[in-house]
Amino acid sequence: MESAGGDSAGDSARDITGDKDSRIVGVDTKNLIAQMLLQLSHEGFKRKYRVQLDSNMVRALSFLERPTIRKMVVKLDLSKSAVGRKVKAGELRPHTNDVKPLLTAANKYYLLPDEEEPYRSCKSKRFITKVMFMSDVCRPYFGEDGDVIFDGKIDIFPFTTKVSAQRKSKNRPKGTLETKPIPSVNKAVMRDCLIQKIIPTIKAKWSDNISNDIFIQQDNTRPHIMHNDAEFQSVANTDGFKFHIICQPANSPDCNVLDLGFFIAIQSIQDGKLARGVDDLLGNVQSSFEELSAQTLNKVFLTLQACLTEILKVEGGNGYKTPHINKDRLPRLGIYFHTHWRLKNMLSRLQWHTSNRQKMMLAHHMTSQVSVEL
Incomplete structure (x- = not known):
């Protein structure tokens, strides 16, 4: 009886040791998990319903109505974050005119990727009409x-x-x-x-x-x-x-x-x-x-x-x-x-x-x- 009991105890100890060994994750598995987590973090949160940008509405806007994202969202009926994501995704591109680009904000606006850059001429500011x-x-x-x-x-x-x-x-x-x-x-x-x-x-x-x-x-x-x-x-x-x-x-x-x-x-x-x-x-x-x-x-x-x-x-x-x-x-x-x-x-x-x-x-x-x- 004692011998049988001792064998039973030894088997239990070996089983516990085996379970512990089986729970150890290998290096290759750890690297695979890390790569998957890194890939998910780069992809970010995927929205189920993406906001669509109406290109016809953008083309209908004058360049005075789209110098900033804040003005565009009013005309497009979108949020600032939604329009900002469109700019980041390349669906809208910021454009700065070469004629005195830093002088006024009128030389800066947003265009669609396939829109042509408008022609801008430089007029003398001595003859601009001013009204008080x-x-x-x-x-x-x-x-x-x-x-x-x-x-x-x-x-x-x-x-x-x-x-x-x-x-x-x-x-x-x-x-x-x-x-x-x-x-x-x-x-x-x-x-x-x-x-x-x-x-x-x-x-x-x-x-x-x-x-x-x-x-x-x-x-x-x-x-x-x-x-x-x-x-x-x-x-x-x-x-x-x-x-x-x-x-x-x-x-x-x-x-x-x-x-x-x-x-x-x-x-x-x-x-x-x-x-x-x-x-x-x-x-x-x-x-x-x-x-x-x-x-x-x-x-x-x-x-x-x-x-x-x-x-x-x-x-x-x-x-x-x-x-x-x-x-x-x-x-x-x-x-x-x-x-x-x-x-x-x-x-x-x-x-x-x-x-x-x-x-x-x-x-x-x-x-x-x-x-x-x-």
Whole structure:
């Protein structure tokens, strides 16, 4: 019995040793597994349903509508990651024109692999038509549920005039009225625009539930009129309105909501529209002004509020960085339309300090403010 038991124990030990040996993976097997894992990692995740790029939609886009992936995704109704993968896969190729490639972003766009590169000629920049605009906006007003009560966009006015053609050409006969930019925007032109266009438009578009005590803020350029201008004072207190003119603080560009972000927002829309003349340019700027949402304008005013706070922290100086306050997150927190960041109260209590040889201004009781920019 003891002998039999000893043999049984020995067999069990040998079986365990054999199982252990059988579980050992050879070197060749390890290398094969490593190669398979490496191949899978290079291939990456394979999507079951791949997004297809409609080449006809891409060809229908003008080159002004596809300088960046961000602009293309709006027209193609795709995500930025999807278009980025198409560029990486070679279905779209970035192209940079050889004519002054680093000067402007207009020389950069995306093409299909079989698209021919467009012909681009270099024209003299001395004869490019330039048109000046006068824009006036104020803080938008929203209801408790986020509905727009007043969008804050008054209007945008071009400094142009109608001139009859002196000579005939292949484009129009002699005497045709053409839109030409005003060559010199002086104080008389500014006064006429303010009195004949801006103030009547404000009165027509102003909401009934907003104070009629209005401050028009302008920059410090020489063509702007003074606050005590006689012709302005004659129409400043009419029809129940009371208008005041103030100038933005010197050396403080962030105190102007138009330069702070409104003009950039309009430019981003207008860049994607083709203009072959002054009339086309005026139409593109006007349509871009109308397409800009009240929410975008309100975001610029929120940035203005943050800049005013930073200016107070540095005692009136401009040695600060524009803060980022996650404006897109505010509606989800329920504070975007309700608090208005107390901008009006901030402006009524704001006292500018004298710092770094900057002479600031003192603003009192500013219940409503319209920003006007040339």
